[in-house]
Amino acid sequence: MPAPDLAAAERARQRQSRLTKPPGSLGVLEEVAVKLAALQGTPLPRSRPASALLFASDHAVTRHGVSPYPPAVTGAMVENFLRGGAASSVLCRHLGVPLRVVDVGVMRPLSPPAVEGVSFRRDPVADEPGGDLRVEDAMSEATFQRALAAGAAEVDALPDEVRLVVLGEMGIGNTTVAAAVAALLLGREAEEVVGRGTGVDEAGLARKVEVVRDAVRRLRGASPEHAVRSAGGRDIAALMGAAGRAIERRKAVLVDGFIVSVAMLALERMAPGAREWMLFAHRSAEAGHRHVLESLGARPLLELGLRLGEGSGALTALPLVDAACALHAGMATFEEAGVPDKGRG
Numbered sequence: 001m002p003a004p005d006l007a008a009a010e011r012a013r014q015r016q017s018r019l020t021k022p023p024g025s026l027g028v029l030e031e032v033a034v035k036l037a038a039l040q041g042t043p044l045p046r047s048r049p050a051s052a053l054l055f056a057s058d059h060a061v062t063r064h065g066v067s068p069y070p071p072a073v074t075g076a077m078v079e080n081f082l083r084g085g086a087a088s089s090v091l092c093r094h095l096g097v098p099l100r101v102v103d104v105g106v107m108r109p110l111s112p113p114a115v116e117g118v119s120f121r122r123d124p125v126a127d128e129p130g131g132d133l134r135v136e137d138a139m140s141e142a143t144f145q146r147a148l149a150a151g152a153a154e155v156d157a158l159p160d161e162v163r164l165v166v167l168g169e170m171g172i173g174n175t176t177v178a179a180a181v182a183a184l185l186l187g188r189e190a191e192e193v194v195g196r197g198t199g200v201d202e203a204g205l206a207r208k209v210e211v212v213r214d215a216v217r218r219l220r221g222a223s224p225e226h227a228v229r230s231a232g233g234r235d236i237a238a239l240m241g242a243a244g245r246a247i248e249r250r251k252a253v254l255v256d257g258f259i260v261s262v263a264m265l266a267l268e269r270m271a272p273g274a275r276e277w278m279l280f281a282h283r284s285a286e287a288g289h290r291h292v293l294e295s296l297g298a299r300p301l302l303e304l305g306l307r308l309g310e311g312s313g314a315l316t317a318l319p320l321v322d323a324a325c326a327l328h329a330g331m332a333t334f335e336e337a338g339v340p341d342k343g344r345g
């Protein structure tokens with residue numbers, strides 16, 4: 001992973017100290033601007049153009065009744081994204097962010113997009129089999145590598161000037177998948193990382209815990225790569241590949257909720273330093289998210305009780321990142337505005 005540019009960060013920090021406000025009075029917004037300066041290697045960083053990538057996959061683990069919704073929702077929601085009716089479709093339209101939906105494992109064939117600003121691709125990795133993480137590896141080594149590559153290819157296809165990549169996922173069963181990966185990476189018990197996802201009842205929650213417990217029993221002590229390959233999903237792998245390539249190309253990554261954060265934790269474990277390139281949008285209501293964030297040393301921008309996924313939390317936080325950059329670039333300095341600074345007459 002490339003190193004952030006500390007000289008650019010220092011110049012941004014100095015600029016912050018000369019803007020017409022008491023030092024530190026813009027709080028985290030100042031930190032966001034300084035962080036982006038380090039990543040982009042410039043004292044005047046930008047949040048735009050931003051681009052959203054959503055990876056969608058089904059998961060064999062849904063056969064254990066771990067979600068209140070049927071697996072068919074995954075494909076149906078992809079069509080909803082493409083027609084402009086999903087939460088993230090609305091947010092992308094509202095914010096002027098192009099939305100790219102990538103099928104890396106949806107069982108049902110999907111119809112192409114009909115809305116401006118939205119595009120779709122089915123990656124060939126979608127035709128490969130996915131295993132039930134409770135009893136078998138979710139991906140073969142080759143499928144895992146191809147899913148990583150599918151994510152990386154999407155970032156390579158983005159225009160060079162894109163500064164910020166927004167990541168999201170769609171896959172019924174994904175809070176179970178993410179919990180299994182998190183339990184393995186964090187060495188935590190199933191109960192600590194399993195949550196209600198889209199809203200399972202007590203019996204559903206107990207089934208999720210059992211499934212994750214079985215996966216942990218099967219894979220305890222696995223390397224990060226083995227953990228994510230055997231307990232993850234093609235969408236999680238594609239998220240890792242996309243973030244890894246974004247970072248190589250010095251683009252910042254705006255991280256969504258629990259599921260995307262688990263993918264980012266796996267990436268950080270496989271490529272230490274990756275987390276320096278991530279902005280964490282929000283703390284999801286999903287129970288395990290706080291452990292994942294804590295392990296990444298991440299303080300998210302928002303805590304709104306969101307528990308939707310599909311990049312919706314990241315998109316909700318984007319205007320804050322826009323504001324941080326606009327303030328940093330656009331405010332006058334004390335000198336420019338003729339405003340007396342503290343300690344000067």
Ligand SMILES: Cc1cc2ncn([C@H]3O[C@H](COP(=O)(O)O)[C@@H](O)[C@H]3O)c2cc1C
Binds near residue numbers: 169175176197309310
């Ligand atoms: C209509 C609908 C839209 C969604 N958009 C994102 N998710 C979210 O819910 C799923 C994870 O929850 P679980 O593990 O409980 O299945 C993922 O697809 C995630 O993106 C949705 C779920 C539903 C039902």
Ligand SMILES: O=C(O)c1cccnc1
Binds near residue numbers: 198257259
């Ligand atoms: O935080 C998330 O990513 C999340 C939580 C619940 C359901 N889907 C996604």
